Amino acid sequence: MAKYNFLTPFTLNNGVTIKNRIVMAPMTEMSSFENGIVTNDEIEYYRLRSGGIGMEITGCANVSDLGKGFEGELSASKDAVLPQLSKLAQAMKSNGTKAVLQIFNAGRMTTSKILRGEQPRSASAIRAERPGLEIPQEMTVEEINQVISDFGSATKRAIQAGFDGVEIHGANTYLIQQFFSPNSNQRTDEWGGSLENRMRFPLAIIKELQRVVKNSGKKDFIIGYRISPEEIENPGIHLEDTLQFVPKLADSGIHYLHVSMGNVWRTSLNNKDDQEPINQKIKAALNGKIPLMVVGGVETPADASKSTDEFEFTAIGRELIREPKWVEKILSDDEGSIRYKLSPSDVEELAIPSPLWDFLTTVFRPIAGLSTEKDPAANFMDSVAPWEKF
Template sequence: MVVFKQGGIQMSKYQFLDSYTLKNGAEVKNRIVMAPMTEMSSFENGIVTNDEIEYYRRRSGGVGMEITGCANVSEIGKGFEGELSVANDSVLPQLSKLAQSMKSNGTKAILQIFNAGRMTTSEILRGKKPVSASAIRAERPGSEEPASMSEEEILETISDFGNATRRAILSGFDGVEIHGANTYLIQQFFSPNSNQRDDKWGGDLKSRMNFPLEVIKKVMNVVKESGKSKFIVGYRISPEEIETPGIQLSETLEFVSKLSTSGIDYLHVSMGDVWRTSLNDKSDTEPINKQIKQALGDEIPLMVVGNVETPVDAEKAANSFEFVAMGRELIREPNWVEKVIAGDETSIKYKLSPTDLEDLAIPAPLWGFLTTVFRPIAGLSTEKDPATSFKEAAAPWEKF
């Protein structure tokens, strides 16, 4: 942080306010990103609601990039009710309005695309059975045994990600983020827990990389064919799993080395704390993000997220990583960046109040989520012990 005086007033210039030019030539006006957060507010068919459009508009303009909550690329990939969809052309009119609402004052609009895989239910899929890399049930309450995907289904799903990218381009988005994290389908193919195939799509580490790398290749080809050279392609990962077997950090670091030459424009690491160390190896005290940064090299920027609320938090992260994503704090304070730029940091809000609902344009389903499961995390008062509440909410919060 650089401190200077302007008109006799001491001002602060943070590194995270600097612009950043991606390798494809797209310039991002600053290094603060609105993280992808589930708001469960789309119509049943996945079409964007006006409430969602207003929610994203309220938070655009200050941040350099704004990433939507996850949008399913096919009907069989739907993970929860109220989920955004990019599975067919009927979504395009409202999707276009959403893209435009996110692009105010030069903010880059990024559509996160995903398939839930086994992290859904036959009820949500209206009677259809969930699918995954292998017919292995997730180790979570209420999960169902999925069907193992056939070769044809795998190739069709890869095409679904390409078609979703085409729709994002047609809708006016500045980019897509491929969601390879949070236990969803792409991660399920990478994980030895959920992928126990014996064909080219599974088995050893190299084969488990094939599906995510083919998804990236398809997305990149669609972008190339569109002629949109500055269209941004990001990729999100979760670096470890606690299941046995499960993804180990050493495997992720090998995968990251492959991702560094895949053509993506940034890598986004999904964790609850920017500075978290290994969950599986307590003797490893080096922050995971620093290890990933080393494996990634300097060609591709790293986006980090987790427990970033104050300008001091953001600047600390920006000293080590290129992009700093913020989630719950931008729900509470849509004008976070604008207030920092104006030197008005003392007015930044760090708590939610029911009286703020209308001003913050929080859709009713999201408000219900925040005021029940996520009271302590959202900065709301709670009668429960905060530590207990946080522990109970930790897994669902990964959606944010």
């Protein structure tokens, strides 16, 4: 008998067995070269964290230059990234850990400075209500089709590089979410308007990826999908929209659904009377068809055990930055030495690239485990996540 429920394997619908239920959440380290090529520092950072966990997901990688969201971001947009991307995949696959590349397009969540003079593109010409952002250009139908095909090409590169799968980043207010949201998508053609039309773009991306995977012959390649279940804006994505989208995703042939939230047990931000955790509603909507991956605030084995009692996979973000050997320490009965705080003197040992360290010690300081006091800014995690600001 495994010591904890999360140490047991899980087999996906494509027959791939993930050796345990602990996943490293996608977290950008902002450390790639200017052209999006992976640096050796990043490879060492991921290598250190693989081996114990069942699956390791990279930080978001853009699928095209116009989809870049911030400096230091990974890219899967051109063949030139392949040699280093292959080394990254190899490093991540140690000891049976599955390596997954998260792919995305930032849409309006970027600037013309980051795009080297190009105006950001989105579903509609509506500026995000965040400081420093610009009015994007509404995408033409041709551009929409191009982005769908870019996601396919990025997936082909992920396969060539040796990844076990990709995760479509449909969360955290980036382009795919911008198409789903009635806030950012006010198009009047078939790509906007009704809920059905707003689902068209994400579902078209999934189809394109499936076509690429089929052509590659790598039948067991994993396709995951990440959503943010709610927006606080009005109009915006409300839980009712998400609960209609989730069954479509369950039937679409993807292999897992990942829900991005600051806390696994979070309840609705828009309807305070509703006290049922959002993840439980989503689980019911999935109807057992595909596994649910949850994330947010998991630090201790007890936290992970509670979460895995209800949901198939538990992703861990910041705690795996602090403690790369979290699973290994549990397996070797050494839980007492699991680190829950990030000390500056451990940075080198933890292979934390300096841009990530800078980020954790500035924007993230109160919530990166650097402070012992309970800081009110921690609540920020539950609403607008700081990484959404890139």
